[in-house]
Amino acid sequence: MNINELPTPAVVLDYDSLQKNIATMAAIHPGRRLRPHVKAHKCSGIAALQVAAGHNSFTCATPREILGLIDAGVGSDFLLANEVLDHSRLSALADAQNDALITVAIDSDATLAAAVKAGIRSVIIDVNVGLPRCGIDPKSAGELADAARSHGMDVRGVMGYEGHLMMVTDRDAKKQQVHDAMALLASAHSDVGGDIVSAGGTGTHDLFAGTTVNEVQAGSYVLMDTQYAQLGYSFVQAMWVIGTVISTNEKWSVIDVGLKSLGMDHGNPSIKDHSVWFCSDEHITFAANEGTAKPIAGERVFVTPAHIDPTMAMHEVAYVANIYGDIVDEWPIDLRGW
Amino acid sequence: MNINELPTPAVVLDYDSLQKNIATMAAIHPGRRLRPHVKAHKCSGIAALQVAAGHNSFTCATPREILGLIDAGVGSDFLLANEVLDHSRLSALADAQNDALITVAIDSDATLAAAVKAGIRSVIIDVNVGLPRCGIDPKSAGELADAARSHGMDVRGVMGYEGHLMMVTDRDAKKQQVHDAMALLASAHSDVGGDIVSAGGTGTHDLFAGTTVNEVQAGSYVLMDTQYAQLGYSFVQAMWVIGTVISTNEKWSVIDVGLKSLGMDHGNPSIKDHSVWFCSDEHITFAANEGTAKPIAGERVFVTPAHIDPTMAMHEVAYVANIYGDIVDEWPIDLRGW
Numbered sequence: 211m212n213i214n215e216l217p218t219p220a221v222v223l224d225y226d227s228l229q230k231n232i233a234t235m236a237a238i239h240p241g242r243r244l245r246p247h248v249k250a251h252k253c254s255g256i257a258a259l260q261v262a263a264g265h266n267s268f269t270c271a272t273p274r275e276i277l278g279l280i281d282a283g284v285g286s287d288f289l290l291a292n293e294v295l296d297h298s299r300l301s302a303l304a305d306a307q308n309d310a311l312i313t314v315a316i317d318s319d320a321t322l323a324a325a326v327k328a329g330i331r332s333v334i335i336d337v338n339v340g341l342p343r344c345g346i347d348p349k350s351a352g353e354l355a356d357a358a359r360s361h362g363m364d365v366r367g368v369m370g371y372e373g374h375l376m377m378v379t380d381r382d383a384k385k386q387q388v389h390d391a392m393a394l395l396a397s398a399h400s401d402v403g404g405d406i407v408s409a410g411g412t413g414t415h416d417l418f419a420g421t422t423v424n425e426v427q428a429g430s431y432v433l434m435d436t437q438y439a440q441l442g443y444s445f446v447q448a449m450w451v452i453g454t455v456i457s458t459n460e461k462w463s464v465i466d467v468g469l470k471s472l473g474m475d476h477g478n479p480s481i482k483d484h485s486v487w488f489c490s491d492e493h494i495t496f497a498a499n500e501g502t503a504k505p506i507a508g509e510r511v512f513v514t515p516a517h518i519d520p521t522m523a524m525h526e527v528a529y530v531a532n533i534y535g536d537i538v539d540e541w542p543i544d545l546r547g548w
Numbered sequence: 549m550n551i552n553e554l555p556t557p558a559v560v561l562d563y564d565s566l567q568k569n570i571a572t573m574a575a576i577h578p579g580r581r582l583r584p585h586v587k588a589h590k591c592s593g594i595a596a597l598q599v600a601a602g603h604n605s606f607t608c609a610t611p612r613e614i615l616g617l618i619d620a621g622v623g624s625d626f627l628l629a630n631e632v633l634d635h636s637r638l639s640a641l642a643d644a645q646n647d648a649l650i651t652v653a654i655d656s657d658a659t660l661a662a663a664v665k666a667g668i669r670s671v672i673i674d675v676n677v678g679l680p681r682c683g684i685d686p687k688s689a690g691e692l693a694d695a696a697r698s699h700g701m702d703v704r705g706v707m708g709y710e711g712h713l714m715m716v717t718d719r720d721a722k723k724q725q726v727h728d729a730m731a732l733l734a735s736a737h738s739d740v741g742g743d744i745v746s747a748g749g750t751g752t753h754d755l756f757a758g759t760t761v762n763e764v765q766a767g768s769y770v771l772m773d774t775q776y777a778q779l780g781y782s783f784v785q786a787m788w789v790i791g792t793v794i795s796t797n798e799k800w801s802v803i804d805v806g807l808k809s810l811g812m813d814h815g816n817p818s819i820k821d822h823s824v825w826f827c828s829d830e831h832i833t834f835a836a837n838e839g840t841a842k843p844i845a846g847e848r849v850f851v852t853p854a855h856i857d858p859t860m861a862m863h864e865v866a867y868v869a870n871i872y873g874d875i876v877d878e879w880p881i882d883l884r885g886w
Contacts, residue, residue: 217634219886249829271830292830293794293802295846296555317795320845342825342833344795344802373828456631457655457682464631464682466886470861474813475827487680489813490711491587491857492609492630495680507658508633519829523808524862526885547864548557548804 213535214510218454219471221521221528222512225538227448228432228530229259234444235431236263238416245269245289245408247429248545250519253528254282255541256432261285269408269427270545273299278545280310287311289334289408291369291427293321293344299548300328307331313366313406317346322358332364334406337398339370339391348394352401367406370395371427376413377437385417392421412438412445435518437476449528450512451479451521453494455505461497463505467513468492473520480514551873552848556792557809559859559866560850563876565786566770566868567597572782573769574601576754583607583627583746585767586883588857591866592620593879594770599623607746607765608883611637616883618647625649627672627746629707629765631659631682637886638666645669651704651744655684660696670702672744675736677708677729686732690739705744708733709765714751715775723755730759750776750783773856775814787866788850789817789859791832793843799835801843805851806830811858818852 213222235244241264248257249271257268257279267287270276273296276288288310294300303312307330315336316322325333335355338345346354355365372391378384392409399407399422410418410426418426430438433449451472453465469489472479478486479494483502487495494513498504505511515521522528523546530539551560573582584598587609595606595617605625608614611634614626626648632638641650645668653674654660663671673693676683684692693703710729716722730747737745737760748756748764756764768776771787789810791803807827810817816824817832821840825833832851836842843849853859860866861884868877 217636217886292804294804295792295794298555318845321794342800343828343831347797454633456633456659459685462680466630466632469811469813469855470858473807474811474858475807490681493681507656517807520808520812548555 211537213452213531213537216452216529216537218452218510219467220452221525221543222450222452223433223528223530224448225530225532227446228256231432231434231445231448232259232263235415235428236265239426240264242267243425245425245427246432247271247291247411247427248275248279250429250522251433252522252545253541253543254279254284254545255528255539257284258282260432267425269429272548273303274547275545276312277302277306280306282544285310288313289369290314291336291371293317293336295321295324297324297328300324300330304329315369316354316358317344318354319357322354325363326361330363332366333358334366334404334408335368335398335402337368337370337395339372339394339409341371341374343373345370348398351398355402365402365404367404367408368395368399368402369406369408370398371411372409372414373411376411384414388414388417389421392418392423396422412443413441430518433518433522435476436480436514436516447514449518450514453511453513455507455509455511458505458507462487462495463497464493464495465511465513466492467494471524472513472515473517473524475520476516479516481511549875551790551869551875554790554867554875556790556848557805558790559863559881560788560790561771561866561868562786563868563870565784566594569770569772569783569786570597570601573753573766574603577764578602580605581763583763583765584770585609585629585749585765586613586617588767588860589771590860590883591879591881592617592622592883593866593877595622596620598770605763607767610886611641612885613883614650615640615644618644620882623648626651627707628652629674629709631655631674633659633662635662635666638662638668642667653707654692654696655682656692657695660692660699664699668701670704671696672704672742672746673706673736673740675706675708675733677710677732677747679709679712681711683708686736689736693740703740703742705742705746706733706737706740707744707746708736709749710747710752711749714749722752726752726755727759730756730761734760750781751779768856771856771860773814774818774852774854785852787856788852791849791851793845793847793849796843796845800825800833801835802831802833803849803851804830805832809862810851810853811855811862813858814854817854819849
């Protein structure tokens, strides 16, 4: 089957570009230096390529992501880089501890208590390094680690996500701010102990030289989106939502990709050589730029999302295409949900 | 089970409010005068309540919505108010024509040809009434109807969606603009013939007196969202995404509802008596307003989406609660997909 025969809207991955991005990052952060974040793709088929490139440890945002990877037999060391209080989900993770090394982030007495109650063996202290979200005050990190150890837990180290710095455009300022944030993490680490100092994302992955960070949690680099493309890294777009032109006239055209098949929190998607006017539930209204042929009914159109993570989470399957546009594989987006 | 025991994020419906909204609209547009749009909820359990209130005809945005309602035994007259060129999906609809009356929107020779090829028997002419999206120029509608009849099709009438007018705030101006748009639809109808003149949404449902419109395609009124709430109708919020407080400090709190569980195209969601700071993939960072107690870890929080349609499409199940917060039913959101 070719892309031109796919039922749309459909997620299509460019296999070669995907592998190129994985290889590029593996050269920068080989093996355990990268703990790929699967929340960006939620697809064990992609995670399997990351394992093949040398990464066996993964970052996950939800229990479902960890349990799904274990079910798929992909990876061996999983970090739940998020706070969870749900007893049944934590218990399911605890039950899986004989199948894989599972480490759960905690940032409070409440999250520690929930992990203890569920029988979680390994934790990491999630430290606030400036993003107003989860994470304990760096000054209190050691105390929480001590409390965890008093329950017999293995405290593997610290993590801190400097998400507020991903899109800083001045590179010197960004580096300074990342290093300031990582100084907070290092300070917490000196109180906490353990082997792991985990941080980062695609937008800061190249700024950790001179810090104590020893694993980077990047995820978006594999597939990319228009927001991360602004940063000018060498990662290339490897995923699109494919649509079919269902209506067209002299002034505009409409495809069957809309805001139910695209993450919209970073704004409208892009279509090469065309201007996107607006998105509706099931439609994008767009027009060809000057010098580009007007779309015709039935034609397939490649849509580049503004934000990859929620877009992948909206689809059940990703179609893998070669450079001829032939579909060579179908990978379930099997890590969706919570 | 109570709301406080639900795994989160979770869609919760207030059964009484849902029924109140359905009754309010059924009093305004009883029976076939309303053709409820299921794209807003994608849930056959809710559609069944609309049938119980007297509506047997539904508007759908995707073949999946129609086939799912037929599978669920809900409704008997379905309008695909969208252009589809996909042969396998149109064929699946054609195969279901003995189980229900199925009418497919067409707006071009290409969409007519696709419907003919698949064996679709009934069509409606989708007319552009000002929204730059699908729909044929009103002047060409009669010609397309003639072409459809030449293929032996039943042309049931016209539809036109004045989506660009839903959020006009000046009521007199809005009424005038709706009537101008419906004059275009009436003009097309005089060329097309057929019994149906279908249009409208929740934001214009009360403005059709004096037009030829004989069925209204409203959908959002059942569940509502913060955008439609701005219009001041008597429909009440009947759906929330429930989150659990997973992290909290003196300045802010975090719940496990994020942009993977909320449609974000209309902006941030709302939390009563709190200020929403921002949404991440799996989190909302928010703070209690002055005079409101600070959230505590484990507490459940009701999040009101800015846009109901994409939010429902992100969840597998809706939990139905009574006024005590007890879960009295679970309805699959079974009409998702395409």
